[in-house]
Amino acid sequence: MLDGPRLAPLSGGKPNKLVVLLHGVGADGQDLIDIGAHWAPLFPDAYFVAPNAPDPCDWGVGHQWFRLAVRDAHEYWLGASAAAPKLDEFLDAELERLGLTDADLALVGFSQGTMMALQVGPRRPREMAGIVAYSGRIAGVERLKAETRSRPPVLLVHGALDEVIPVAALQETEKALRDAGFAVASIERPGLGHGIDEAGLAAGAAFLKRIFATADV
Template sequence: MSANVSQALLDGPRLAPASRGAARQLVIFLHGYGADGNDLIGLGREWAPLLPDAAFVSPDAPESIPGYFGGRQWFALTTRSEREWEEGVRNAEPALAAFVEAEAKNAGLPLSKVALVGFSQGTMMALQTGLRLPEPVAGIVGFSGHLAGAARLADEIKAKPPVLLLHGSADEVIPVAAIHLARETLAAAGVPVQWQIRPGLGHGIDGHGLLASGQFLRTCFDLD
């Protein structure tokens, strides 16, 4: 399937800037396995006071999950192994990269005014794609995720945007150790990386993380 065809499959809920003016920034949400674009688009409303001129889009992942009504996936999860994650993000990257570049162009914005925000499998996709675009995006936020294919990053990285990683200490889906692998690998590759571990938090996003990431995006967009 060509990138153009794959790109056409990506769409989802959107929010216009709270200021009601033209978008000066664009935030792209990447949801987790089994969810869809509606799962994260509400974060745009939470961040509207911090990012009043930002537009938000939360595309549905391109694949449905057999037997999982309404659930979407960026790639299939069967063995949940490192090899599966690495192959999955690599195969899904072209469609997402095409979507990101098309959305920026449609909004009349450079990639430096676009941010990627992922959760779980969406974080895997944000890191895979955002570090391999032809130009750096403004920033990447990754909640409860994992850096798939960490051993390949140094050879494949093309862009080094600032990254914020957040993870719950009690995450029952992706162990908190994943944040340490990611931050160490990113730092070794020259990526500016910040990280936070939220005490007692499971596989999710809490209010503190939401505020911290919103403030991080303000800085990435040169609003502070």
């Protein structure tokens, strides 16, 4: 079972929302849990967790959701689909442990973590609250429409100068999601490389506020 750093609700009470932060290749949960700490005052009843990916990174540092050797669409699909059951198992266990449902769940991914969020989210039978996808792309674009089981709203944020995953992936991913019937918002951050800036964090927080408020109705 996956595990990683966690932040209990600042309110000290029972959590009413779960935010799962999915890191990129060569990193670990500690790299993203600070986002939870940044957002926690805005969501005092939310529980944040940043699981470490299941495999040691081939680069010798951190973890990876799947191997990146040739970096092509087929490799992304094979890797993301193979790792998905482990993430699904973790999400199911966390929701059960906290007494929450998919409607209370948001996934926040960065880079390879975004690939995992966009792999798992649409294929879960019950719709989660939403997905925040930073600096990533979708794997298996051509398979998405046929395999979609639920359509959570998605926010895509990408740096215009991303040197790892070019910003063209933003348009490709947005089109694939829209064609499959998803509600999508996208933000291209000028001057930003492969990372998350303050404007991106603020946009993510605003998106979570909106989707969580909707889930409470």
